[in-house]
Amino acid sequence: MAVIQTNSSDVDLLARLMRAEAEGEGDLGMLMVGNVGVNRILANCLDFKNIRTMRDMVFQSPGGYESVQKSYFYQRARDKERRLARRVINGERQHPASNALWFFRPEGACPPEWFNQTNSGRYKAHCFFIPTPQDCPRVF
Template identity: 30%
Template sequence: MAFSDRELLARILECEAGGEGDTGMKAVACVVMNRVQVDYGEYGNLYTVNEVIYQPRQFTCVMEMVGGQYNMQNVYNMRPTEVQYDIADWAMAGNRLTNLGFALWYYNPFKPTCRDNFPSAVGELVIRIGDHCFYNPTAAYADT
């Protein structure tokens, strides 16, 4: 199934951060758009929302199977509302959350604390928003 960048971003927002409120969804949208815009490192050759989201092993919501089980919560099953489309439009227009820096990663640690670095030493904790920890690239990211 082929989705436009807007549709795919709205679906990933619902799937990855639908329960995190507007700020949580905006933060996830910023990470996706930061990966589109970064011109070096692992994401430096990805130029569209589709390329970023469909990059292998990046977003659980793109995987149809997780741990040998069908993943019911995937982008293909999502039905975004106007909220997700509005946030997708907001991010694609170049808007960003100022307290997020240039975060390229996030994850839910399923505990009250965030790791200082993620994934490994290429990302450094910048902020926690809701259940997700967000990470800015370190100088080591350029070598990925």
């Protein structure tokens, strides 16, 4: 059962985002990017107040995704990424992105905090960061 409302265009948009942000990190890395995206739609807190749709989340500015500024993002969604997108839309969560609202790719080690958000872990090149349950209860 879906945790957010979507249509086929939303699935394609999330699939394209997941591929553009983390294709080099395999299926699991793409699922984690999808977790962060879905969490941002659910959150309605901090930097993500009034982000209610897939389009709001993907194209949020400022604070959105760098990949939407690159041509690779605008290629058609593929079936593989659509299947992965549906999994996160249906509530599948992958640690350390389960409750994360942010991720980035540092040059070295993950910092313990990033803009006052706690590091929840690293997967390959990406570090994931979570809010507190008090600040964003809807992502927990």
